[in-house]
Amino acid sequence: MSRYIPGNQKHLTLEDRKYIEKSLNEGLAFKEIARYLCKDPTTISKEIKLHRMDHRYRKGTPMRSGLKGGVENAHTLLRMVLPKGTSFEFLTQWDVNLIVNHINATPRESLGGRTPYDMALECYGEALLKKLQLRPIDPDKVNLTPKLIRYTR
Numbered sequence: 286m287s288r289y290i291p292g293n294q295k296h297l298t299l300e301d302r303k304y305i306e307k308s309l310n311e312g313l314a315f316k317e318i319a320r321y322l323c324k325d326p327t328t329i330s331k332e333i334k335l336h337r338m339d340h341r342y343r344k345g346t347p348m349r350s351g352l353k354g355g356v357e358n359a360h361t362l363l364r365m366v367l368p369k370g371t372s373f374e375f376l377t378q379w380d381v382n383l384i385v386n387h388i389n390a391t392p393r394e395s396l397g398g399r400t401p402y403d404m405a406l407e408c409y410g411e412a413l414l415k416k417l418q419l420r421p422i423d424p425d426k427v428n429l430t431p432k433l434i435r436y437t438r
Contacts, residue, residue, distance in 0.1 A: 297322070297332055299429055305329060312376070358395070362388045365429040380434050382418045387429060390422035 293428075297391050301322055308318045315333075319326040367373070389401040396404055402421050403415060414420070 297324075302332070305332060309333070334345060341408075358393060362391060362429055366430060366431060366433050371431075376434070383433065386420055386422050387427050387433060389419065389430065390423075390424065390427050 302321065305318055308321075315326045315329045319329045322329070338340060363384070366387070386402075389405070392398050392400050400421075402414070405419065406421075
């Protein structure tokens, strides 16, 4: 059962989202997922509709995957750090690099469970990645929340 106490939490955590993805892949219904996370089923439905990486899930039924999956995935991860309505006005290059490094340290199903950083390292080598100011992030340290920028400034 979820570690959450039912209440008025407005946001799902990365762990919640991972649980939702795993549960959908196992074929669980929105209602079952919601019960585990102590959320309303409409919260789960809205989360899937707003943040899905492909179009397989609509009203709990599998659909064909869209071709834009990679682009939507990166956009979804970016929006986890910089929610809609966030001003980019005060972002520094250092902030952008930090966000990119954390996003690129997130494994992708489309890459066979590997990270974009690992794939780029294999294809282009470490020297180029250093020039682009790309660096690996320990999987346990990946932070895809707005706190990434707030706490690091």
